Structures are given as C-alpha cells and as structure tokens.
Amino acid sequence: MVFQLRTKSPDEWKAVTSAISTLVDEATFEATVDGVSFRGMDPSHVALIDIFWPNSAFDRYECDKLIKFGVRIDEFSKLIKRAEKKDSIEIDITDDSMLQMKIFNGYKKEYKMRLIESISSSTPLPKLTFNSKIILSTTAFDRILSDVQVLSEYVTIETRPKNIRFLGKGDSGEADILLDSESEGLEELICNEESKSTYSIDYLLKIIKAVGGSGGAISAEYSSKMPLRLEFKVANIGRIHFYLAPRVQD
Amino acid sequence: MSEKPNVISSINKYQEIKKRLESKFNEQLRKRMFIIQKKVVDGSSPPSVFVGQEGYPKVRVGPMIPAQHGNTAIMDLPEKWKGLSLEEIANYRFSLIRGISTIKIENVTGKYIETLQEMVMSKRAIESEMQFDDLIIENQKNFHGGLNMEHSPFGPSAYIKSFTIANPSIDKRIENMFYEKDIISTDAIMNLYKNNIEISRISKVFSLGMLGKNKNRKLVPTRWSISAIDDIISKNLLRIISSLPSVDTICAFKYNHLANYYSIILLPSDRWEFEMIESWHDQDKTKNNNNPFNSHLNYVIVSDYENEKKIVHSPKIAGAFFAARLAITEYFSKMKRKAAVLIFREIHPDYLMPLGVWQIREGIRAALKENKKEFENFKDASMYALEDMLVPKESWIKTSKIYDLFKNQTRITEFLG
Numbered sequence: 282m283v284f285q286l287r288t289k290s291p292d293e294w295k296a297v298t299s300a301i302s303t304l305v306d307e308a309t310f311e312a313t314v315d316g317v318s319f320r321g322m323d324p325s326h327v328a329l330i331d332i333f334w335p336n337s338a339f340d341r342y343e344c345d346k347l348i349k350f351g352v353r354i355d356e357f358s359k360l361i362k363r364a365e366k367k368d369s370i371e372i373d374i375t376d377d378s379m380l381q382m383k384i385f386n387g388y389k390k391e392y393k394m395r396l397i398e399s400i401s402s403s404t405p406l407p408k409l410t411f412n413s414k415i416i417l418s419t420t421a422f423d424r425i426l427s428d429v430q431v432l433s434e435y436v437t438i439e440t441r442p443k444n445i446r447f448l449g450k451g452d453s454g455e456a457d458i459l460l461d462s463e464s465e466g467l468e469e470l471i472c473n474e475e476s477k478s479t480y481s482i483d484y485l486l487k488i489i490k491a492v493g494g495s496g497g498a499i500s501a502e503y504s505s506k507m508p509l510r511l512e513f514k515v516a517n518i519g520r521i522h523f524y525l526a527p528r529v530q531d
Numbered sequence: 532m533s534e535k536p537n538v539i540s541s542i543n544k545y546q547e548i549k550k551r552l553e554s555k556f557n558e559q560l561r562k563r564m565f566i567i568q569k570k571v572v573d574g575s576s577p578p579s580v581f582v583g584q585e586g587y588p589k590v591r592v593g594p595m596i597p598a599q600h601g602n603t604a605i606m607d608l609p610e611k612w613k614g615l616s617l618e619e620i621a622n623y624r625f626s627l628i629r630g631i632s633t634i635k636i637e638n639v640t641g642k643y644i645e646t647l648q649e650m651v652m653s654k655r656a657i658e659s660e661m662q663f664d665d666l667i668i669e670n671q672k673n674f675h676g677g678l679n680m681e682h683s684p685f686g687p688s689a690y691i692k693s694f695t696i697a698n699p700s701i702d703k704r705i706e707n708m709f710y711e712k713d714i715i716s717t718d719a720i721m722n723l724y725k726n727n728i729e730i731s732r733i734s735k736v737f738s739l740g741m742l743g744k745n746k747n748r749k750l751v752p753t754r755w756s757i758s759a760i761d762d763i764i765s766k767n768l769l770r771i772i773s774s775l776p777s778v779d780t781i782c783a784f785k786y787n788h789l790a791n792y793y794s795i796i797l798l799p800s801d802r803w804e805f806e807m808i809e810s811w812h813d814q815d816k817t818k819n820n821n822n823p824f825n826s827h828l829n830y831v832i833v834s835d836y837e838n839e840k841k842i843v844h845s846p847k848i849a850g851a852f853f854a855a856r857l858a859i860t861e862y863f864s865k866m867k868r869k870a871a872v873l874i875f876r877e878i879h880p881d882y883l884m885p886l887g888v889w890q891i892r893e894g895i896r897a898a899l900k901e902n903k904k905e906f907e908n909f910k911d912a913s914m915y916a917l918e919d920m921l922v923p924k925e926s927w928i929k930t931s932k933i934y935d936l937f938k939n940q941t942r943i944t945e946f947l948g
Contacts, residue, residue, distance in 0.1 A: 304801075306776055324777030325871075326942040329795040355774075408948030434936075482942065483802075508946050526941040 284312065284348055287341035287371045288517075291364035291384075291402035294326055296515045297332060298358040299491040300523070304330055309351040309399040312344045316519065320404045328484050329524040331406060338517040340369060350374055351399035360392045365478075407524060409510065412474035413440035419493035421466025422501075423486070429456045430482045435528055437479040438503065442472045449482075476505045479528045485511075486524050503527075545881040552618060552883055559625040563686045566598050567675045570663045572628050574598045575656040576696070577607035581629050581685065582645050582738045586754035588637075592739075592750060593630035593691055594647060596659050603656045609683065609889030610729045613897060617789050620886055624684045630661040630691040636750040644750075646696055651735045652706055653699035664690040682753050682797045683887035704728060709741045715745025717763055724764050730857070731889060734760040754850075757888060761853035766841065768860035769803060773839075775863065777801055778870040779803045781906045786898030789890055790882035793874065793898050794916035795859075798909065798937055800871035806836040806875035806933040807855050809848045810922045811878035830922050836932040851876070854888040858895035909937050 288294065297319070301308045304323040311318050316335040322328065322362075336342040357380075364370055364384045371383040374396070384390040425447050429436045433449030433456060445467070449456040460467045492513045493499065503509040506527055513521040577593035597603055605611055606623040632643060639648075650657055674792055704726040708719040719742040723733045738756035740748040751759065777799045784795045798804075810832040835846040846852035855874055863869050875894065906912040913934065917924045928934050 306774070322943055324779065324801055325937075325940075326799070326944050327940055329943045405947050407943055407946035409946065508941075508943060523941055526943045526946065528939045529941055530939060 282348070282374070282376070283343050283345045283485060284374075285341060285343040285371065286312075286317065286339055287369060288338075289340050289369050290366055291361050291368060291370050293334065293338070293406040293515065293517050294361045295358070296492050296513075296518065296521070297334065298354055298361055299344040300330055300332065300488060300513075301409055302354045302358060302519055303487040303491050304328055306354055306398055307351060307400075308354050308357075309349055312348045312350070313322040314344060314346075316342070318409060320406075322404055327481065327526050328488075329404065329407070330488075330519070331425060331520065331522040331524070332421045333520040334517075335519045338519065341371075341515055348374060349399040350380065352394070356394060360394060363390065363392075405496065406505065407508055409507060411510070412472070412504040414469070414500060414502045415440065415445055415467065416469035416498050416500045418466040418498050419489065421464075422499050423459075423489050424466075425458055426482050426486050426489070428458055430486065432456045434482055435479050436482050436485070437477060438501075438509075439475075439477045440470070440472045440503075441475050442470075445470060467527065469500075474504070476503060478506055480507065480509055480525050481528065484525050490519060492523075534690055545883075545937040547587075547913045549616065555618070555645060556625060557653050558686060559622070563626075563628055564596070567628065567663060567687060567689050571660065571817065572596050572598050572630075572663075573658070575600050575603045576650060576659045577603045577605070577626060577627075578650045578653050578659075578699075578735075579607035580651055580735055580739060581682075581754045582750055582756070583631070584754055586633065587752065587869065589633055589635050590752055591631040592644070593632055593688075594648065594650060594659060594661060594694060595627040595685055596661060597626040598628065599626070599657070599781070600769050601656070602803040606665060607669055607731070608695060608729065609731050609887065609893065612750065612889070613788070613893055615672065617881075617883060617886065620789075621884065624886075625686045627685040627879050629685055629688040630694060631688050632691050634750065636740075636919040639748045639750060646694060648709070648739050648741055649701070650696050651701055651732070651739060651741075652701045652709065653696075655700065655701045656737075658697035659695065661694045662692045664692050681940075682757060683889070684884060692715050701729075705732075705736055705741075706824070712745040714744070716747065719743055720760060721767050730760060730892065731757075732765070733764075753917060758850035758853045761850065761888070761892065765853065765856040765860040768857075768864050770871045772860060772863045773803060775867050775869045778868045781909060781912045782903050783906065783912045784800060784898040784901055784903055785916070785918075786894055786901050788894055789886065791890065791894055791921060792877040792879070793894050794920075795875075795895065795898055796873040796909075796912050797870035798873070798933070800869075802839055802871065803869070804836075804838050804871035804933055804936065805856060805859070805873070805933060807848060807852055807876065808832065808930050809851065809872040809876045809922065810835040810920075810927070811870050811882075812880045830926075831923060832926055832930050834930045834932060849897075850888040851891045851929070854892040855895050858892050858899065861896070862899045871933060871937070872933060873916075875916060875927055877919065877922060879921070909934070 305321050320334040360382050368384050368386045373381040378396045380394045380396055429447055429449035433451040433453050437448040437502045439446040444461040447458040500512040509525045511523040571759045576596045581595055583591040632924045738751045738753050740750050778797055782797050786793045810830050813829050813831050833847045835848050835852050859872050889929050917927055
C-alpha cells in the first residue's frame with residue numbers, strides 16, 4: 282500500500298475538518314488515485330456535505346488504490362490545529378491502522394492516531410436542478426442570517442430576477458431583508474424561475490462560520506421547496522458542497 | 532362520540548377506588564390521631580424525614596415514623612414502588628406520622644438535626660420514638676388538601692418535644708460525603724449517584740444540609756430538594772451525553788402505571804432538544820360531569836421545552852420536567868447515544884392524588900426498558916405514541932414545539948430521486 286499526502290499548509294485540512302465537524306463526530310475519508318473525498322449526512326439527515334480534494338492540490342500525493350480511513354473528527358482536528366500557517370503536513374496510514382501525521386516546522390513533530398472503523402456504505406447525492414443562484418460574500422451571508430436569527434430560527438429565501446429577500450418569522454415578530462444588484466456583498470444573482478424556500482438558520486450559520494473564514498464568497502443554489510446547495514470557494518480544494526433540506530408547511 | 536370500552540370500566544373503577552381511598556384515608560387518620568393523642572409514637576422509620584417549605588427560611592423539619600415496627604423501608608423508597616397500586620402506595624404514606632420542629636435553614640448542626648442526619652444515613656429502617664408537645668396537630672382534612680406534585684403524601688403532623696433513635700448501621704457511601712466538607716454539593720451528589728444511592732435517598736440527604744462545602748450547607752425543603760437533585764444529576768449527565776453519537780433511527784416507547792400514560796419519541800439529532808407535554812382533566816370542568824373521561828373539552832394541555840440552552844424559567848409542568856429529564860439522560864448515558872426527546876404524559880382522572888414526581892421518573896425509566904419500536908418517519912412514530920391517549924392527537928401535536936421543529940423539516944434522503 283502506498284499512501285502519503287502532503288500539503289503546504291494546514292489550512293485546507295482545517296477547512297475540511299471544521300466543515301465536517303458541523304455535521305458528524307466521526308468521518309470516513311476515501312482516497313483514490315484522483316484525490317481525497319468525503320461525503321456524509323448529519324444524524325437527522327437534514328444536511329449533507331460533499332467534499333472532493335483533487336490530487337493536484339497536494340504538494341505530494343501518493344495513493345495507488347482505494348483507501349478508506351475513519352477518524353474521530355475532534356481528535357483529528359486537535360492534531361491539525363498544532364500546525365501553524367506555514368507548516369507543511371504529511372499524512373500516512375500505517376499498516377496497523379494508525380494515522381501518522383508529520384508537521385514540518387523548525388523541528389519535526391510526529392503524531393500517531395488510532396483510526397476508527399470506517400463506514401462502508403456510501404451516501405448518494407440528491408438529484409437536483411437549480412432555478413436560482415446567488416453568490417454572496419461570506420461576511421454578508423453571515424450578517425444577513427444573523428439579522429434574521431434575532432427573530433426566527435428559519436429563513437425563507439425568495440429570489441426574483443431583480444432582487445432577493447431573506448424573510449424570518451418568529452413568535453415575537455418578523456424580519457425582512459432585501460438585496461438587489463446594488464447591495465454590498467451580493468456578487469451574482471441568477472434567477473431562471475422565481476424561487477422561494479425555507480431553511481434552518483442554525484445549520485447555515487454553523488457551516489458558514491466553520492468554512493467561511495477560509496474562503497471568499499459562497500454560492501447558494503436552490504429551487505422552490507427543494508434543498509439548498511452551498512458551494513464554498515476554498516483555495517486548493519476542488520469542492521466543498523453543503524446540501525440542506527428545506528422546511529415545508531403542511 | 533362513542534366511548535371506548537376501557538373508558539367505561541375506568542369510570543366504574545375510578546368511582547370505586549375514589550370511595551375506598553377516601554374511607555381508608557379517614558380511617559387511617561382516626562387511628563393516627565388516636566396515636567398522636569397519646570403523645571408518643573414509636574416505630575421503625577423507613578428512614579424518612581420531611582422539610583416543609585412554609586415559613587422559609589424558618590422551616591418545619593422532622594422525622595416521619597409509622598406506628599409499627601420491623602422493615603418499613605418500603606414506605607419511603609419510591610424506587611421499589613413499581614407495580615404497586617395507588618391505594619397501596621397511599622396506604623404506606625398515610626401511615627407515616629410526621630413530627631415537626633421549626634428551625635432556621637442555616638442551622639444544620641445541633642442535637643435534633645444531627646439525630647435526623649444520622650437517621651437518614653441508616654442502611655435500613657430504624658427504631659425511633661418521638662414525643663409530642665401539647666397536642667398542636669396538623670393534618671390534611673381530606674386527601675386533596677396539603678398535597679403537591681413533587682413529594683409523596685403522608686399522614687398527620689404534630690410538634691415534637693423529643694426525638695430519639697436506636698444506634699443506626701450507617702451507609703458508608705453517604706457518610707463519606709457527609710464528612711467531605713471541601714467539595715461542592717454537585718460533586719457530592721454525583722458521587723452518591725455513581726455509587727448507586729437511590730435518587731430518593733440522595734434528596735433526603737441533601738434536604739438535611741448534609742452535602743457540599745461546610746459553609747454552604749443548609750436545610751432544603753423536601754419539595755425543592757427532589758427537583759434540585761433531578762436537575763443537578765441530569766445536567767451533569769448531559770455534559771457527557773453531548774459528545775456521544777446520535778441514535779440512528781426514530782423510535783418510540785410506551786408505558787403506563789398509576790393512571791399515567793407515557794409515550795416517548797426519540798429523534799436522531801445532534802442537538803439536545805427536550806420537550807415534555809402533559810395533559811390532565813380539569814377538575815372544575817369535570818365537576819358537573821359524571822363521566823370525567825368523556826368530554827374532549829375538559830382537559831388542560833401544557834408543554835415545556837429546552838434545547839442546549841437549558842430551561843431558565845420554572846417549568847409549567849414543575850418538577851415533572853426534571854424527573855423526566857433524569858430518566859432520559861440516565862438512559863442515554865447507559866446506551867452511549869443521544870437524541871432529541873419528546874415525551875407525552877396523559878394523566879387520567881383515576882390518578883386520584885399526586886403521589887410525587889418519583890412516579891414520573893420511574894414511569895419513564897420503565898418505558899425505556901419496554902419494547903422499543905422503530906419508525907421510518909416522525910408522523911408514524913407520533914401516531915403510535917398517541918394512539919392510546921384520550922386527548923385527541925391534534926391537540927398534542929398542535930402543542931408540541933419539537934413536532935413543529937421536526938415535522939416540517941424535510942430530509943435530504945427524500946430528494947435522492
């Protein structure tokens with residue numbers, strides 16, 4: 282078995298682990314010749330994360346066949362956090378089910394961590410077509426959701442060709458936030474068909490706070506009463522997709 | 532609306548038990564009063580103590596002693612009451628005569644309190660004797676008076692002149708915490724809990740100001756002490772539970788005893804969400820109705836909810852909330868799992884007197900030991916949970932915060948195409 286991953290900095294690993302940690306405690310990564318991927322849902326199956334990290338993004342990537350490795354996310358990210366921004370990180374899997382992490386800095390740090398049993402079943406992706414797409418800066422997205430959260434646990438996103446509204450309704454009142462092409466933070470608005478759908482703010486804010494810091498803008502795509510897909514642009518990582526199932530009224 | 536057959540038999544049973552209970556209560560009361568008038572009661576205390584809340588911070592504290600000898604432990608050990616009828620439990624409780632003496636809550640030393648403390652450390656029922664003052668007697672006029680939801684009922688009370696006990700055989704586990712005066716009460720409580728001391732005993736020990744840092748020790752009214760113990764232990768268990776994985780499937784449990792019907796739904800969730808909804812029949816509205824089970828309009832329904840931010844106000848369902856939370860967190864720490872929890876409790880009119888929150892704690896503990904049923908979706912689980920309830924399903928569902936949170940939330944798996 283040949284398996285070795287090396288990155289120039291811990292940032293990508295940090296983004297990946299903190300994204301995953303918003304949904305699950307244990308994660309099974311899958312590595313192939315092409316790259317490393319993760320896919321998993323939270324226990325209530327409301328959200329799904331789909332990550333693909335291509336081999337080209339690594340400083341060194343050696344993997345000759347499919348390898349699955351399971352980690353406890355909090356333990357794994359504790360080790361990652363011991364690396365500073367400019368440290369390179371190397372990860373190997375040893376034959377005795379241990380993950381070996383080397384952090385290169387002024388001196389060489391080496392950790393070994395026991396792997397956990399990996400999950401064999403794979404999570405399929407929902408089949409979706411998106412009628413609306415918006416791209417918002419992380420800061421704007423975070424702020425808008427926090428604005429709505431003051432009054433409501435859910436946000437209704439209403440996209441029209443010229444503008445987009447974020448609505449919230451709680452026991453004590455209502456929130457209404459309107460953005461158009463002039464608004465700060467709104468980088469793109471595409472509306473093929475008017476779309477209106479409601480999502481849990483808690484899930485959205487958790488993932489945005491976890492990953493947002495590593496990237497610039499977030500793209501959000503959805504259709505009426507269908508799941509929302511967030512795409513985080515993180516340098517070097519091919520894909521971080523976050524799917525969130527909508528709330529519907531009877 | 533047609534009546535369910537089991538409802539009709541419940542009504543007959545209800546009237547019958549009510550009559551029997553009342554006459555038994557009056558008969559017991561006469562007997563006890565006769566004993567009290569002799570100004571002395573000697574018997575084996577289970578051991579049992581009671582701290583009233585009236586007059587706080589000057590409270591009325593004392594032992595409870597039945598006029599009988601031998602192994603009376605059962606009379607004050609709710610953990611052993613599973614399977615007993617309401618009448619049997621009430622009879623145990625009515626036999627306990629309560630001695631009282633007014634003491635400031637800070638006074639946790641002195642011969643009287645120390646004797647009580649020694650008594651509750653006893654491993655088994657203990658021979659005791661109390662002599663009464665000049666016949667200042669208090670009693671419940673009928674069994675609806677002087678009762679509340681948290682603690683169990685008891686017989687008449689009288690002011691104590693003197694009180695003595697035989698030499699007790701002390702439970703070391705409790706004694707160790709009693710003499711451990713440098714740790715906070717939470718740690719002492721958790722120590723007793725982990726050492727398998729029954730919840731009812733921990734709350735007795737706590738009510739006599741026997742736990743925690745020396746300077747903080749004080750008497751705690753029994754009623755508050757019971758809920759404080761349920762609250763403290765379950766909060767501590769929750770800290771460990773929060774890092775456990777969630778259950779994988781929606782499941783439900785049911786149990787009923789003492790005219791209380793419990794249904795519990797566990798939902799996969801990473802967050803702590805806990806809701807308990809209770810319904811009971813409104814006494815005022817049922818007064819003019821011969822059949823208290825019949826009308827759909829005669830019930831009250833209330834809910835209490837908390838998430839990771841623990842409940843801050845007093846729950847509307849009072850100590851029941853904490854007793855239920857204790858049973859649930861205990862289950863999760865044993866199963867090494869967590870979940871969002873929705874509990875339904877329907878109290879039927881033949882629950883003729885509140886017996887104390889132990890019956891909620893034990894009811895839910897028992898439910899979680901019964902058959903677990905798994906479900907594909909929340910709707911089916913709710914149908915199952917509510918099928919035996921007299922109060923209509925829609926009313927429960929309309930009241931539930933968790934139902935709203937989960938029911939309207941779709942799942943990714945519904946969109947796999």
